Amino acid sequence: MKRRLELNDQAGINVSRNFRSLVGEANGYENLTFGEKDCRNHIDKVRRLRLGTGDAEAIQKYFVRMQKQNSQFYYVMDVDDESRLRNVFWADARCRAAYEYFGEVISFDTTYLTNKYDMPFAPFVGVNHHGQSMLLGCALLSNENTETFTWLFKTWLECMHERSPNAIITDQDGAMKKAIEVVFPKARHRWCLWHLMKKIPEKFGRHSDYESIKTLLHDIVYDSFSKSDFMMKWENMIECYKLHDNEWLKGIFVERHRWVPAYVRDTFWAGMSTTQRSESMNSFFDGYVTSKTTLKQFVEQYDNALKDKIEKENIADFRSFNTVIACISHFGFEFQFQKAFTNAKFQEFQLEIASMMYCHACFNRLEGLDSIFSVTESKKLYDKMKDIVFMVLFNEKDFMLKCTCHLFEFKGILCRHILCVLKLIGKTDFVPSNYILARWRKDIKRRYTLIKCGFDNLAGKTELQRVDKACDAFYEFASTRINSEDDLVKVMNWIQNMKIELPCNETSPRIIEEDCSVQSQATILDPKLARSKGRPPSKRKTSKFDQIVKKKLAQKKTKKNNQNSKKTQGPEEGPCISRGQEIEYEVCYRSQLGDGIGTQESIQVNKEYSSRVNQEQNNVWSGENGSVNTVAPFNPNQEHLGEENKERHHMKDQHNHHRDIS
Template identity: 70%
Template sequence: MSSSSTNHRDPNSPATSLPPTQSGGSSGIEGNVDHEGEKEPVTGMTFSSEDEVTRYYMNYAQCKGFRVSKISSKNGDDGRKYFTLGCNHARKYVTHRKNVSKPNPIPKEQCKARLNACMCSDGTIIISRVVVEHNHELGPTTQRYYNRSKVLGTRMKRRLELNDQGGTNVRSTFQSLVVEANGFEKEDDTRWLQLGIGDSEAIQNYFVRMQKQDSRFFYLMDVDDRSRLRNIFWADARCRAAHEYFGQVITFDTTYITNKYHMPLVSFVGVNHHGQSVLLGCALLSSESTKTFIWLFATWLECMYGRAPNAIITNHNKAMKNAIELVFPNARRGLCLWHLMEKVPEKLGVHSSYESIKTLLHGVVYDSLSQSDFMERWGKMIEDYELQDNEWLKGIFDERHCWAPVYVRDSFWAGMLITQPSESLNSFFDGYVNSKTTLKQFFERYDNALRDQIERENMADFYSFNTVIACISHFGFEAQFQKAYTNAKFKELQVEVASMMYCNTCFERLEGLKSIFSVVENKKVCDKIEDVVFSVSFNEEDFELHCSCCLFEFTGILCRHVLCVLKLMGKTESVIPYYVLSHWRKDIKRRHTLVKCGFDHLAGHADLQRLDKVCDAFYEVASMGINTDDDLLKVMNWIKDLKIKLTCEETSPRMIEA
């Protein structure tokens, strides 16, 4: 059979990354907030009432991306009323929590942004003092996450009463109210769409509709010589933009092919700065052959502008392995350790000493401290229980460089390789696909799955910007990570800070410019408490650190052993930027958060509206007829000059302040 491909793809190179505008947030003061922008407050502004100035400042805060609190209110000796509205990050946080190792997120950073106002004898309000600068990053457009008044309006109460009389369940009623109140972003009727013309037509119609709404939507359909659909790949603009930041390590998930669902769905999934799953493309496959996987990987690579991953996690499949070696020759392949260990009962359960083998195998895999230690323990297990003829153990031993922690921890895997699926990125569409789901139904639900993932990321962004997890030590490097990392990743760093109490550090020797330290950690190994020795090298001149546990190389989080060495050397104020991994930072403006998806509603999102208009304008320029190298050079120089101008305008206030 011959093959052909029908494709619809983005003809453009990656869009120019423009600096996003800070936005979002609502008030901590009860009441509704308008969604229109407000100009910056200045001294001398007058208002007719306290409510009016409060609404004004709440609207302004929402546009800028912070929350408002009423800081003070008092009556002066002159008979006037004075009050102060300010950023919710004002005041210093004092914890009353007894367990200081598990602090709650708090939004207090002693921020000075505020306005002071006084009420004149005629009732008018005059702003007497304004501070607009904040000492923290402003959040994204997430005003719906702020606490609001819990009081229902008269209309909503009446709706609840009528729905109750009509037999509508409470869950449906509240969902309709939340959608009506813009509680969920990007709602549409996709999930209810009944195409009724067969799966192939439904898929084609879905792609045509998506590309009409999103000019950077990419798909490729592989058909045979009788026009029968074989394989499909697709990715929307947000997936493609997210790959720029989270495509370094990806999981190729075949859960729905290999499990009871028998759904021919596979997905490319990365991990975002919160450790959450982020979709990087999907496909429907007719087979699991090497040829099919080569087609798929090559198509995905083309969609992602030729940027191959550094590492890719798959299951134990020879066809995938062959395709990866051809399409991603420089990528390191990993096998999900959790899935391998899940097969232990199936592969070894019939053995008379199964429980003992299972316990011993767990210790070999998770508690080996070096490759030689792993080899010694593995060999002893095989010999003691006469497992030389077990083909499954032979197979995974030959692939140990792809899954055993002591072999893979020298590379960055973004925490994906050894975690359980519930903690990592497998089964992205769980809850949207079941054993009875048809392809037509899946495409009706696909937008909802993406919408939920985007909502989870937006919510995590909101809390990372607007709450602060208190430090559990006085070390400067902990405060450094507190300001830089998302809440989820800062908590992981705090586990290492707290675990320093189990470590003892001593200097061993000099090796050239490197000081070698031994760190003895009292830890649990094979259900026993033992002292385990780790080796840390520190080049003080270059601030170069390395620990034999390789936690930083593996996850991007500095380990307790390195932190103990910094403490011993008196280097606790900060670490160099190299050790503050950009993948986990909350203060990076990532372009994918401003990319319009095909199911987006842009009403009320000024930043998305602006970006969408700019992208459309750039696309129009690119389509006008750039027929010569001179035309191309002229346009590229213009874009370069524009980027410089916008960057200067964005940074100039900070430069003036400095």
């Protein structure tokens, strides 16, 4: 029983649920010789034995153990003048190695409360070759001022060998903006579009033309494909509704280069437009930590959550190598991407191929060596079909392709407009390798995948550590020294000789528990309760809009309870919102967003296709003897949406996500 309690506690199961499971197994409370309080006392004792007494001291010991296991584990603990823990940052060896491949774009968000000290969990999040979120380091912060963010960004930059990201997505926090300008002066800083657009109901909800302004703002933001187009529409809106004195619009207009899609599409963002990556990573920890979680409990549950994340990546790798998604066309370039891209990214490319049916290309003009084509795309917006013209440039000498939609620059995948032009000029056999980004390829062996994640429960396994060191050394040797078949033969002969010289150890490795106590280090005290910009003690920051929604729903619930208790007195007079009004408060601008779906973790597909793909992916496991299973071709039975237009649907899912975890 005790061992069961300890294992469940490490898995993140709270004591109450832990105890109820034991009651169920025993068929009743009367069959147990202990109570829930006894379980709590035992768990508290085990936690003290496992990680020490104080939170700060426990984290320090944990980090020392991790660094002893792998010298590439990196951590920094920031203390105040009283030696009290203020901020802490850490990144394991796998995160640091992964940054080499996926560190050009990161998302950073601090809205999540993780522990009883209300210290925000601040993850640096990137996107791997499957489009999945991955941790690239994280921190627990005592506050959110410029000084703290500057310390954190400098620490993270040092951890990543002074290699700054090319682009970073955050919310509109002013302190964060100043710190980024100091530490990452050359990085492109983008604001989360969802956070900004969700403020529309808050800023214009009382305006007499609210619905019209809301619809027009969405049209201006999402359907402006050039800076001049945006400027013209924006000025018309300001003039039409006499919004010259609106301070909020003035402020975001000055910073339009940080959030308007037409201004940021020319930069590679790996498909990200919001801090959804950070927030989805935060929500990923929901099953492991609560607002009452202590710091020493958090570092344990961090390991558990990271294990699951890595396992999902391993499964995606397996499916990409063992599943072939059938082509939907006879174009040679589709076969190119089928062989090179991971399954998730190949499906996104197939969406562009399927969407060619909505496009019509024709030659426009010749400018020197550049041929300019116009591509008219029929898009369904607000239940109406609308024709939008994109311009594609093609230089035959250099095989250079550019489109005004900037999908390739933004996401790293060729757009339907370019593919339509290639079909028109008869160049569908192949595309140059520079249009097949290495970061989306499945046929590249990335060094970080060979690194065992530094889980604390592996500490002390000296045999495994020896194997890891040997693997790391041999990988570096093989990557830099084996340059020909002759070199390979020499190395293989040497390995055969070493097999004879060194006897084979057929026994299982032993688990040895080592004392990893911290020596010769100053005692670090637990942190004070953080007062982060007046944030309430909940897991996520709540905006004014969310507070209004919560208040209205509470009023409605109170009204309903009063009516139930006073049925004999007739209906009570007073303010009450209808279901329709409730929906308006809850979703606000979503009525104009359409029925499309989508998150940045997957391509935009309809429910039927999503269900079929899941079934087909499950069928992968039925392959025998390493055989490769084939998935039926992609069927694009869905509404056609532009890349930035899909952001509306991300916003829709994001809104629900925020509501669920608030």
